[in-house]
Amino acid sequence: MKVKTPSKLEKILAAGHYAVTSEVGPPRGSDPENITKKAEMIKDYVDAINVTDNQTSVTRMCSLAACIRLKLMGLEPVLQMVTRDRNRIALQSDILGAASYDIHNILCLSGDHQSFGDCAQGQNVHDLDSMQLIQTVRHMRDEGKFLGGGDISRPPEMFVGAAANPFADPFEIRVPRLAKKVAAGVEFIQTQCIYNMEKFELWLKMAGDRGLLDNVYILAGVTPFKSAGMARYMKNRVPGIEVPDELVKRMADTPKEKQSEEGINICIEQIEHLKGVEGVHGFHVMAIEWEEMVPGIVERSGLYPRPIVD
Amino acid sequence: MIVADKKPIEEIIEEIKNHEKILILGCNECVTVCEAGGKKEVGVLASALRMYFLNQGKQVKIDEITLERQCDHEYLEEIRDRMDQYDAVVSLACGVGVQFMAEKYHSTPIYPGVNTCFLGVTEERGLWTERCQACGHCILASTGGICPVARCAKRILNGPCGGSTKGKCEIDKEIDCAWQLIIDRLKALDRLDEYEELCPLKDWSTDRAGGPRKVVREDVQQ
Amino acid sequence: MRLQYPSNIKIILVPCTGKVDVLYILRAFEKGADGVYVVGCLEGDCHFDNGNFRARKRVEQAQKILDVIGVGGERAQMYNLSSSEAPRFAEIAIEMDEKIRALGPSPIKAAKQKAA
Numbered sequence: 001m002k003v004k005t006p007s008k009l010e011k012i013l014a015a016g017h018y019a020v021t022s023e024v025g026p027p028r029g030s031d032p033e034n035i036t037k038k039a040e041m042i043k044d045y046v047d048a049i050n051v052t053d054n055q056t057s058v059t060r061m062c063s064l065a066a067c068i069r070l071k072l073m074g075l076e077p078v079l080q081m082v083t084r085d086r087n088r089i090a091l092q093s094d095i096l097g098a099a100s101y102d103i104h105n106i107l108c109l110s111g112d113h114q115s116f117g118d119c120a121q122g123q124n125v126h127d128l129d130s131m132q133l134i135q136t137v138r139h140m141r142d143e144g145k146f147l148g149g150g151d152i153s154r155p156p157e158m159f160v161g162a163a164a165n166p167f168a169d170p171f172e173i174r175v176p177r178l179a180k181k182v183a184a185g186v187e188f189i190q191t192q193c194i195y196n197m198e199k200f201e202l203w204l205k206m207a208g209d210r211g212l213l214d215n216v217y218i219l220a221g222v223t224p225f226k227s228a229g230m231a232r233y234m235k236n237r238v239p240g241i242e243v244p245d246e247l248v249k250r251m252a253d254t255p256k257e258k259q260s261e262e263g264i265n266i267c268i269e270q271i272e273h274l275k276g277v278e279g280v281h282g283f284h285v286m287a288i289e290w291e292e293m294v295p296g297i298v299e300r301s302g303l304y305p306r307p308i309v310d
Numbered sequence: 311m312i313v314a315d316k317k318p319i320e321e322i323i324e325e326i327k328n329h330e331k332i333l334i335l336g337c338n339e340c341v342t343v344c345e346a347g348g349k350k351e352v353g354v355l356a357s358a359l360r361m362y363f364l365n366q367g368k369q370v371k372i373d374e375i376t377l378e379r380q381c382d383h384e385y386l387e388e389i390r391d392r393m394d395q396y397d398a399v400v401s402l403a404c405g406v407g408v409q410f411m412a413e414k415y416h417s418t419p420i421y422p423g424v425n426t427c428f429l430g431v432t433e434e435r436g437l438w439t440e441r442c443q444a445c446g447h448c449i450l451a452s453t454g455g456i457c458p459v460a461r462c463a464k465r466i467l468n469g470p471c472g473g474s475t476k477g478k479c480e481i482d483k484e485i486d487c488a489w490q491l492i493i494d495r496l497k498a499l500d501r502l503d504e505y506e507e508l509c510p511l512k513d514w515s516t517d518r519a520g521g522p523r524k525v526v527r528e529d530v531q532q
Numbered sequence: 533m534r535l536q537y538p539s540n541i542k543i544i545l546v547p548c549t550g551k552v553d554v555l556y557i558l559r560a561f562e563k564g565a566d567g568v569y570v571v572g573c574l575e576g577d578c579h580f581d582n583g584n585f586r587a588r589k590r591v592e593q594a595q596k597i598l599d600v601i602g603v604g605g606e607r608a609q610m611y612n613l614s615s616s617e618a619p620r621f622a623e624i625a626i627e628m629d630e631k632i633r634a635l636g637p638s639p640i641k642a643a644k645q646k647a648a
Contacts (some may be wrong), residue, residue: 084464110471113463113481124464131468132511147511165472173470173493176506180468184508192472239475280518319600350555356599362601364643435536 007104007159009048011309019282020141020303022294024051035066038291045298048076057117064094065277071101079103082111087127088147099156107161131184163214166191166203168240175206182216187254192286196242199256204279217281223301225263228252271301271310311340312404313438314424319358325421329398336376337403344438346424347402349376380407386414446516454495461488467509533618535579538627557594564641567632568605569609
């Protein structure tokens with residue numbers, strides 16, 4: 001695929017390397033060190049760092065400001081943006097704000113419902129949905145115009161991403177839904193955490209058969225288990241995540257003090273396996289509140305050092 | 311219909327405690343069907359209030375009237391010659407009726423006796439559910455007759471979101487995922503291919519966002 | 533059987549307790565009743581399937597209202613028995629009479645007398 005933006009992430013993918021991304025969640029406060037420390041920890045092991053946008057609807061430092069912090073450190077942020085909290089004026093405005101700092105990656109999401117967060121009595125906006133946000137960024141970038149039609153001086157140059165969950169319900173529309181995002185103009189996908197390899201590969205094959213993978217890079221999402229309890233929780237409690245019984249068993253059969261190590265081992269095995277799967281272009285390593293493990297996972301998976309592109 | 315729910319009696323008492331001649335005004339339309347503000351509810355509320363004030367040692371006159379509608383001039387006019395008997399009205403109509411009463415009887419305080427909830431249906435007796443948010447530009451033709459604006463918690467026009475699980479919404483296992491319903495329905499209609507058509511950015515100016523709305527029909531105006 | 537039950541109870545006949553409305557119960561209190569109880573058929577034995585269940589719900593509704601307005605929900609009760617249980621009927625009447633006597637006169641009755 002032709003490179004269309006100055007995004008380092010896009011260049012790495014276009015050069016045919018496996019891309020590696022990870023994420024940091026901004027703090028419930030204004031201390032910038034919280035974010036810079038986490039980023040410092042992983043920066044040499046990933047190509048880009050996602051910054052979540054008030055994840056699970058809990059109020060936090062804004063994603064844009066945290067992305068700017070990363071940018072000022074010379075790192076490559078992926079600005080996550082949800083349509084829950086902003087209307088089309090604010091969305092476009094924040095996109096321009098990010099562009100002014102040369103933030104070149106955006107991940108378009110709808111966002112969890114506010115009832116899960118700390119402002120359950122608040123309004124939600126959803127003026128646009130995630131697909132329409134994808135269209136909006138592409139429109140701003142490619143046409144150099146606002147949604148309202150006016151010209152943008154110095155349009156944003158953003159590599160446009162979205163999430164996809166191969167395991168969400170209903171399965172039959174998982175591939176059509178990806179097709180819809182591709183039609184909307186998405187250029188890279190970071191998937192939900194993958195544990196059920198068979199189902200993921202089936203989804204990828206179906207997407208490939210429809211020719212979708214010629215137009216979008218897929219970054220497979222992986223999340224190491226910290227404990228057997230977490231594996232069980234992910235299996236039973238988190239909607240849209242499928243954890244096969246044998247993985248839960250493998251974690252449960254491991255002595256408690258060795259479980260976190262085993263979780264890392266599983267994660268590395270998953271990456272090794274996914275490397276052999278056609279259509280996988282990279283990895284999105286989500287080590288939830290466990291960022292310090294990212295370097296080890298990347299290194300042991302043979303993904304270190306990271307390629308250098310200009 | 312417009313679905314409403316009764317306000318707690320305590321709240322109504324708080325609204326009217328300083329008045330002495332009160333009319334409880336019901337509406338024979340939607341709020342009667344959803345058992346919140348019809349003749350029967352007027353009777354129950356009036357009886358309860360009479361006993362309450364009596365018990366408080368207060369002399370309060372509480373009368374009951376139920377009009378055919380409270381959203382049309384002609385019915386509201388029926389009580390014009392009686393309005394001077396009251397120093398307050400508790401309207402059990404929807405918010406529309408309460409306001410129209412207040413516009414018409416400018417100097418009499420009108421208090422709401424119900425919470426106006428949504429535009430919905432009677433799924434079964436005692437269960438009313440939302441169907442429409444009156445966005446002003448109907449898209450049901452392209453969504454298999456199921457409205458994502460009214461029935462998706464995020465009013466997502468290109469759904470479902472990642473929170474859809476086993477056909478239910480992430481916010482409540484009792485609530486159907488609107489997009490699952492749309493997909494099932496498109497399938498039943500053999501139109502699932504239409505799912506892949508992107509729904510464009512919606513013009514919300516016909517919705518609440520555009521300010522108070524009106525429908526003008528010159529062809530029927532007099 | 534010639535069973536005795538308290539003579540201060542006024543019986544109002546309805547074709548089925550399903551006919552009893554919240555308003556009937558409230559109006560009885562408004563008119564000065566100290567207590568109201570509804571006697572329906574045994575649960576599951578309603579000739580109209582669920583008349584007595586409806587009555588129970590309406591009694592519960594009336595109880596809530598009576599609590600809010602300071603009359604006391606316990607003054608309204610629902611009982612179920614079959615038509616062949618005359619001794620039980622008398623027993624319930626005595627039980628209700630004792631219960632209401634323990635509660636004393638309805639505050640509404642007193643307030644009405646005062647207001648008059």
